[in-house]
Amino acid sequence: MADIGQDTVVLTDDEKRQQKRRNLAIGGGIVLTVVLIYAVTWLKLAASVS
C-alpha cells in the first residue's frame, strides 16, 4: 500500500534542546501570567476588606 502523508522529521539533539527550551518558555509564560492574574485579583479582594 502506498505510504501517503507519513513524512517523519528527525530532530538533531541541538534542535530537541531548542524545542524543549521554547516549550518551557511558552509554558512558563502562560503559567506565570495565570498565576499573576489570580494573585493580583484575589489579593486586591483581601486588601479591600478592612
Place this chain on the structure above:
Amino acid sequence: MSSAALDPSAARALAGPRDYFDLLKPRVMSLVVFTALVGLVAAPSRPGFALSAVALFCIAVGAGASGALNMWWDADIDAVMKRTARRPVPAGKVAPGEAAAFGIVLSALSVTLLWLATNALAAGLLAFTIFFYAVVYTMWLKRSTPQNIVIGGAAGALPPVVAWAAATGTAPLEAWLMFAIIFVWTPPHFWALSLCVEIDYEKAGVPMLPNVAGRPATRRQIFAYTALLAPLGVAPAFTPIAGPIYGAAAGAAGLGLLWLAWRILTEPGEDGAAKEPARLLFKWSIAYLFFVFAAMLVEAVMRANG
C-alpha cells in the same frame, strides 16, 4: 426569573464590551483558570500546548457562562444589595434576556469546543459544572437553604477535575482531592466574610448562615470546616502529585488557618461576630488556597522537568 425593572432600549444603548466581560465574573474566573491550570499541569500526561490552552480557554469560558446565567437569574436580588447593585443587569447596562442568551451561547460553545479538542468526559464534567452552578445553586439552593454556599461550592471546585480529565481522559482520586480542598475551603471563606462585613443578604431574602442560624452557629461551622480543611490540604502529599515538602508547608499553612478559626470560635467579641479574627481568616484563606495550589504547581513543574 427575576424582574429587574429595565428599559431594554436603554440597556442596548449603554452596554459595552466591559459590561459583557463583567457578566463573566472575572474574579471567579481567575480562580477557575488558576486551579484548572494546576489540574492540567499536575496530570501525568498533557495534550500539548495548543490543546492545553484550548482546554483552559473552554473551562474559563464555561465558568464565565455560568456567571452570566447567575447574573441573569439573580438580577432582582443583586439590585437590592449594595455589593451587587452595580452589576451589568441590575445597573441596566445589559438587558436580562441578553445576559441569558450570552450565557447559554457561551455554555454551548465552551462544552462543544472542549469535547472536540479533548474528550467527552471533560466536556461532560464542564457541562455538569455549568448546570450545577446555574441551575442547582443559582435557581434552587441559593434562595432556599443556608447551606447554599456549601453545596454550591462544588461548582467552583470542579475545574481542576475538568482540566485533569481534559489532559488524560480520566478523573482519578488526585483530581478529586483538589476538588475536595476547594469544596471544603469555600464555606469558611465566605462565612468569615459574612461575619466581618455587613452584607445585606437579609434585605435580598437570601438565607445566608449568619442571618438564619445566627453568629454562634456560623462560628462553630467555620471551625468545623477549617478542622476538616487543614488535614485535607496535606493529603496530596501522600499521592503522586505532591511530596513531603508540600505536605510540611501545607500543614503549617493549615495550622495557621485552624488557629484563626479557633479564635473565631472562642473570641466572639461584643456582637458575637468575631470581626477581627474573621477578617484575618478571610484574608488568610485567600492566601492559603493560592499557596496550596501554587505549591502543587511548583512540584508538578519540577517533576515534569526532571
